[in-house]
Amino acid sequence: MSERTLRVVGVWALVVLALLVPFLFGPYRVGEFTLVLAYAVAVLGLNLLVGYNGQISLGHGAFFALGAYTAALLIEKGGLPYLLTLPIAGVVAFAAGFLFGVPALRLRGLYLALVTLGLAIAFPQLIKRFDGLTEGTQGLTVEQPTAPSWLPLADDQFLYLLTLLIAAIMFVAAWSLMRSQVGRAVQAVRDGEIPASTLGIDLARTKTRVFALSAGYAGVAGALYVLAIGFVAPEAFTVTVSLAFLAAIVVGGLATIVGAVFGALFIEFVPDYASDVNDALTGVVYGGVLILFMYLLPDGAVGLLRRIGRLVARRPAAPAEAGRRPAVAPRGRGLPAGKA
Amino acid sequence: MERFIQVIVDGVATGSIYAALAIALVLIFRSTGIVNFAQGEMAMFSTFIAWGLYAGGVPLGLAILTTLVLSFIAGMVIERGLIRHFEGGETLTLVIVTLGLFILLNSLAGWIWGFGNRSFPSLFGDSTFTLGGVRLTVESVGIVAVLLGVVGVLFLLFQRTKIGLAMRAAALNPESSGLVGVRVGRMLMLGWGLAAALGALAGVLVAPRLFLDVNLMGSVLIYAFAAAALGGFDSAIGAVVGGWVIGISENLAGTYVDFIGADLKILVPLAIIFVVLLVRPSGLFGTREVARV
Numbered sequence: 001m002s003e004r005t006l007r008v009v010g011v012w013a014l015v016v017l018a019l020l021v022p023f024l025f026g027p028y029r030v031g032e033f034t035l036v037l038a039y040a041v042a043v044l045g046l047n048l049l050v051g052y053n054g055q056i057s058l059g060h061g062a063f064f065a066l067g068a069y070t071a072a073l074l075i076e077k078g079g080l081p082y083l084l085t086l087p088i089a090g091v092v093a094f095a096a097g098f099l100f101g102v103p104a105l106r107l108r109g110l111y112l113a114l115v116t117l118g119l120a121i122a123f124p125q126l127i128k129r130f131d132g133l134t135e136g137t138q139g140l141t142v143e144q145p146t147a148p149s150w151l152p153l154a155d156d157q158f159l160y161l162l163t164l165l166i167a168a169i170m171f172v173a174a175w176s177l178m179r180s181q182v183g184r185a186v187q188a189v190r191d192g193e194i195p196a197s198t199l200g201i202d203l204a205r206t207k208t209r210v211f212a213l214s215a216g217y218a219g220v221a222g223a224l225y226v227l228a229i230g231f232v233a234p235e236a237f238t239v240t241v242s243l244a245f246l247a248a249i250v251v252g253g254l255a256t257i258v259g260a261v262f263g264a265l266f267i268e269f270v271p272d273y274a275s276d277v278n279d280a281l282t283g284v285v286y287g288g289v290l291i292l293f294m295y296l297l298p299d300g301a302v303g304l305l306r307r308i309g310r311l312v313a314r315r316p317a318a319p320a321e322a323g324r325r326p327a328v329a330p331r332g333r334g335l336p337a338g339k340a
Numbered sequence: 341m342e343r344f345i346q347v348i349v350d351g352v353a354t355g356s357i358y359a360a361l362a363i364a365l366v367l368i369f370r371s372t373g374i375v376n377f378a379q380g381e382m383a384m385f386s387t388f389i390a391w392g393l394y395a396g397g398v399p400l401g402l403a404i405l406t407t408l409v410l411s412f413i414a415g416m417v418i419e420r421g422l423i424r425h426f427e428g429g430e431t432l433t434l435v436i437v438t439l440g441l442f443i444l445l446n447s448l449a450g451w452i453w454g455f456g457n458r459s460f461p462s463l464f465g466d467s468t469f470t471l472g473g474v475r476l477t478v479e480s481v482g483i484v485a486v487l488l489g490v491v492g493v494l495f496l497l498f499q500r501t502k503i504g505l506a507m508r509a510a511a512l513n514p515e516s517s518g519l520v521g522v523r524v525g526r527m528l529m530l531g532w533g534l535a536a537a538l539g540a541l542a543g544v545l546v547a548p549r550l551f552l553d554v555n556l557m558g559s560v561l562i563y564a565f566a567a568a569a570l571g572g573f574d575s576a577i578g579a580v581v582g583g584w585v586i587g588i589s590e591n592l593a594g595t596y597v598d599f600i601g602a603d604l605k606i607l608v609p610l611a612i613i614f615v616v617l618l619v620r621p622s623g624l625f626g627t628r629e630v631a632r633v
Binding site: 050054056058103110111113114115117118119121122125126129239243246247250254278279280281282283284286287288289290291294295298 | 375377422425426431432433435436437439440441442443444445446447448450451455558559562565569604606607609610613614617618621
């Protein structure tokens with residue numbers, strides 16, 4: 001089997017597994033997997049920005065929260081059907097990302113990380129400040145979607161499959177976008193701003209749009225999260241969320257599409273098990289994983305799978321690839337990096 | 341008017357603490373080009389050690405001194421054992437590694453000392469005195485004096501000693517200084533050690549004003565970032581001036597602008613970072629970056 005076939009088989013196996021989940025587990029587990037899908041969309045969005053475009057955001061929890069609150073308010077106070085709130089949450093977060101991005105993207109690398117970190121810290125405070133609208137620390141309870149009567153599905157199964165469908169659309173969209181000319185421009189900016197600009201790529205425009213797009217992904221993910229949980233409160237959106245998203249893209253693999261799924265599984269299940277042992281263990285694991293992955297596996301779980309795939313395909317890796325790469329982002333491989 | 345002056349003096353004192361942490365950030369940024377996200381948590385960890393020593397019966401002054409020395413050593417160990425491996429790599433890698441360290445130290449402190457908060461005694465007591473009709477705390481004045489002392493010592497170290505010269509050389513051009521016999525690696529370790537000790541100082545100064553818990557330095561780090569950005573990230577004087585500007589404006593906004601109040605004060609440094617970076621990306625005192633193609 002060639003590497004390409006292996007990859008296709010792997011992705012389809014993942015799709016089949018994802019479709020089987022609601023029929024293999026009980027309602028509680030299915031609910032957890034629904035959250036995994038919501039997180040995966042946010043992680044994917046962040047990876048478009050960080051992995052593919054080389055910009056660092058430590059504040060995507062804020063856009064996630066914005067999407068969550070947009071959906072919650074529209075459903076509870078606006079009486080909108082829940083399906084309609086998903087695109088609206090996406091658009092609101094996209095617009096917020098755009099407005100935030102226009103000035104922020106004149107800031108490079110580190111400064112963007114600083115400003116977005118501040119955003120993540122300030123956002124829960126802002127939610128509390130506007131408590132007339134958001135009910136402050138009390139939070140908002142949101143009615144969750146129920147399965148239509150003509151479908152032979154329980155509510156939790158329906159919600160999972162609905163989330164899966166939306167997540168799948170978001171994944172395919174990101175995948176094809178990153179394979180397109182736009183995607184190549186996005187990656188060219190990451191690999192070298194000055195060379196990219198000499199090729200006629202508008203740096204500011206590309207970066208702003210990627211930032212907005214990735215905020216939009218986080219917004220949709222936030223809305224999916226609300227549907228899955230049925231409740232929002234500011235405490236759910238502390239800095240930890242933003243850092244968890246970052247940990248997730250590192251675990252899954254920078255500049256990969258499928259990596260978001262692995263990353264999301266990691267941030268949903270690891271804290272659960274870790275907090276059984278000790279409240280502080282989650283943080284120790286997150287911190288340790290960030291450092292260890294950078295040390296040992298800078299291209300994450302997907303990078304590991306790719307290496308295994310190469311072994312199975314009996315095609316010895318080129319020496320430059322087999323050796324440890326100094327850079328994080330898998331780059332310059334001739335292949336579009338989006339083919340995860 | 342008296343209240344206004346108090347707010348200003350208090351702002352300068354808080355700003356001095358931000359400045360101490362900002363100088364620590366600048367030290368590391370200048371020598372290794374890394375913005376150390378873990379700087380605040382390293383300081384928090386140190387402060388807990390000082391608290392542990394003090395609670396164990398060591399006099400406060402000695403406890404703090406011991407902590408500074410321990411932090412200095414720990415800073416060198418972190419550079420040599422962890423950061424060295426990634427130096428010269430991509431910004432993203434370094435941000436992720438220092439963030440990892442940030443999360444790791446934060447949770448480790450929680451594991452060891454718990455997540456509750458405790459009070460930390462001030463080195464300067466809580467007495468006040470009156471100057472020109474304005475009541476000031478000894479603590480505020482003491483903090484400013486400590487900061488000025490530290491800046492003086494650092495100035496002498498970097499400008500008047502051979503080791504300071506070597507450190508500057510190693511930061512400016514590692515390859516050439518290596519060729520003339522400067523031990524670049526050692527100098528970087530030294531830089532991290534100094535930064536860790538400075539951070540520890542900021543920690544023990546700020547802890548009496550807040551409560552000591554694992555999130556002690558969270559907001560302080562943001563203020564220090566703002567101070568460093570305002571000052572230009574590669575200038576120690578800039579960090580001091582930046583720290584004061586941030587401290588004063590934060591206090592003024594928190595006191596006089598109703599909408600902001602205590603819980604949204606964090607927006608002030610953010611707004612400042614934003615404006616500075618848009619208007620003058622290299623900060624007030626920083627050197628302008630020039631890219632070579």
